[in-house]
Structures are given as structure tokens and as C-alpha cells.
Amino acid sequence: MKAIGYQHAHALPDVLANNQVSDPAGSLQGITLPMPTAIGHDILVEVKAISVNPVDTKIRQHQSAQDGEWKVLGWDAVGTVKAVGDEVSLFSVGDRVWYAGDLSRSGSNAQYQLVDERITSLAPVSLSDAEAAALPLTTITAWEMLFDRLEVQRSEHIEGNKPAILIIGAAGGVGSIMVQLARQLTDLTVIGTASRPETTAWLEQLGAHHVINHRNPLSEELQTIGFDNVDYVVILNNTDEHYSEIIKSLKPQGKFGLIDDPKNLDAMPLKLKSLSLHWELMFTRSLFQTHDMIKQHQLLGEVARLIDNGELKTTLGNNLGAINADNLRKAHQLIESQTAKGKIVLEGF
Numbered sequence: 001m002k003a004i005g006y007q008h009a010h011a012l013p014d015v016l017a018n019n020q021v022s023d024p025a026g027s028l029q030g031i032t033l034p035m036p037t038a039i040g041h042d043i044l045v046e047v048k049a050i051s052v053n054p055v056d057t058k059i060r061q062h063q064s065a066q067d068g069e070w071k072v073l074g075w076d077a078v079g080t081v082k083a084v085g086d087e088v089s090l091f092s093v094g095d096r097v098w099y100a101g102d103l104s105r106s107g108s109n110a111q112y113q114l115v116d117e118r119i120t121s122l123a124p125v126s127l128s129d130a131e132a133a134a135l136p137l138t139t140i141t142a143w144e145m146l147f148d149r150l151e152v153q154r155s156e157h158i159e160g161n162k163p164a165i166l167i168i169g170a171a172g173g174v175g176s177i178m179v180q181l182a183r184q185l186t187d188l189t190v191i192g193t194a195s196r197p198e199t200t201a202w203l204e205q206l207g208a209h210h211v212i213n214h215r216n217p218l219s220e221e222l223q224t225i226g227f228d229n230v231d232y233v234v235i236l237n238n239t240d241e242h243y244s245e246i247i248k249s250l251k252p253q254g255k256f257g258l259i260d261d262p263k264n265l266d267a268m269p270l271k272l273k274s275l276s277l278h279w280e281l282m283f284t285r286s287l288f289q290t291h292d293m294i295k296q297h298q299l300l301g302e303v304a305r306l307i308d309n310g311e312l313k314t315t316l317g318n319n320l321g322a323i324n325a326d327n328l329r330k331a332h333q334l335i336e337s338q339t340a341k342g343k344i345v346l347e348g349f
Helices: 054-062 129-133 137-151 173-185 195-205 216-224 241-249 294-307 323-334
Strands: 002-005 029-032 042-052 077-084 096-099 110-115 119-121 162-166 189-193 208-210 230-235 250-258 274-281 316-319 343-347
Touching: 042 096, 042 323, 054 323, 077 110, 077 129, 096 294, 119 294, 129 316, 129 343, 137 173, 137 274, 137 294, 162 173, 162 216, 162 241, 162 274, 173 189, 173 195, 189 216, 195 208, 208 216, 216 241, 230 241, 241 250, 323 343
Parallel strands: 162 189, 162 230, 189 208, 230 250, 250 274, 316 343
Antiparallel strands: 002 029, 042 077, 042 110, 042 343, 077 096, 096 119
């Protein structure tokens, strides 16, 4: 089967005038791998579309393949079930599915991929493959952060003053779906941050009640829209840069969630306000084979229903074309620029 992989951890190579890379052997490249076989709870999926996430770029930079092997990235896919393991009960051959996969296994940058049925669901029928591929990883991350980590309550139709959430870096993949989930499923006042007119407009279209500029002090920006502080803050990148302003902006006994990897995180400043700290990694359940792995199957299924009911929409921002090494390098470059709006998708081999 066709796949795109690499052998040695690396930065993106220079691209020459003829669109060739300066060191193709050290970069993402097209390869051929054996066809995998489904056993146990695994289903074998023929991959139709994928999206690219920051985790792809981080692993490419820091993790090499085992000697003599290839590292295949990719943790978002839509495809068709071609075979099922002997313990599979949730899917049949021919089902159209979507999933984010398992960080410890070979990824979706391949024609065929094995994935555990318990972290997979039927894809929304109202979306194209590319539109659906934009969503699984970021949706699981946003859902688990809101409802599992921060324990935000589903909508209770609260009257009067409603709790508020500040989502920093909200125009990216996770933020784009988190804004929608918070607006559609909770009573929260949703405040997103963006720094460009196009990303501000994007968040307004997705349902943010307010959009402020994270280039300025967050506490001052909140005051301009009438908020002294908020109940929840979720930061999706650059935690180091905003940490002191986050603490200033949270109410006493507020909750702070993050998904990135700050170099240093001193928890002591959280004590005075009794702030709680919540880290989210959507791969935890699959990495540790937790007893509640199937919750990811269930939440993806519920999100598919919400999409097909018109309550949520795709966060596809840029379709770069076919799944090949050149387009994947372009996608990684765009991710690393931190200027992407929504999700970057590739479709078809």
C-alpha cells in the first residue's frame, strides 16, 4: 500500500526552485508498506481523507522511526471499513467511519490503517470526506476538555448572568470546534481570541459571543467587553506567553485548561485564587487502554448526529489536494506558521 513516512526526526527541509526538497531522504516521502491485517477489536480502514494537526509536526521534529522502519504520521481520517477483527461488534465491512486514532500506532498518512473500533464512529452523512476529516481529533480534544476535564454542565437554560469561558487561540482547529460546542451545548458566554480580521470574522461566524485580541493583555481586553474576569480559561497554544494574564483573568475558584507544552509551568500562582489546573490529551484513553475508551466512540457518534442535525459544522479551512509527500510538507509548514484558520485537509491518493 502507498504511504508517506520518514525515518529520522527532522525540521522541514528547504524547498528548491523545481519544487524538490534539498534532502528528500531526511524528509517526508512516498513509500510502500505491507497491507495490515485486522484482528481483535481492530478494523481495517481504506483512508479517503485526512487532516494535519500540530501533533504531526511535533512528532516529526522529535521522534525517529525504529531502525530499518518508517514512521507514518496522521491522526485524523475518514474512510471505508474493508475488514474487521474477530472481536469487532460495532462496525461492518462497507461502513463509512471517522476517527483520530492512537498515538502509539501507525498513522493515517497511508492508504489503509488499523484502528480500534472503540475510538471510532460512523461518520456524519451530511459532510464530504474532506469536511469530516477536519474534525475528529480536535472534536475529541475540545469535548473532553469542556465536559470531562473542566466539567462544564450541558445547557440548563440559565437566566441572568451566565458563566463565561475564554478560549485563547480560538481560530485554530481545536478552538474552532470548541467555540461551537460551548455555544450550542452549554449556557456559557463564549469569548474567543484572534489577532487578524479574517480569524476574528471566522470566530464570529462560528458563534463566539465576543472576540478579543490576544496580542494585547487579556485582562485589559476583557474589560473592554465588560468582563472583570471569567469562570473558565482554555489556552490552545503559547501558554508561557499568557500565563500571568490567565491567572489575572480568572475568577476565584475558576478552572484553567491547556493542551500545549509550556517549557515551565509554576503552579504556585494558582493557589491564592484556588484555581484548578486541567491538562487534556485526547490520546490518553487509547494509550492506556482505559476502561472508558468507548467514550470516544460515543462522543464522535453524538457529534455526527449534531452535525447531521445542522447544529455543528465542519472546521475545514484549507484543502491542499491529494495525500502525497509534497502536500503533506506544505501542510506541516502551514501548521508551524501558526497562521492556519480552521483545519488543513488532504484528500485521496
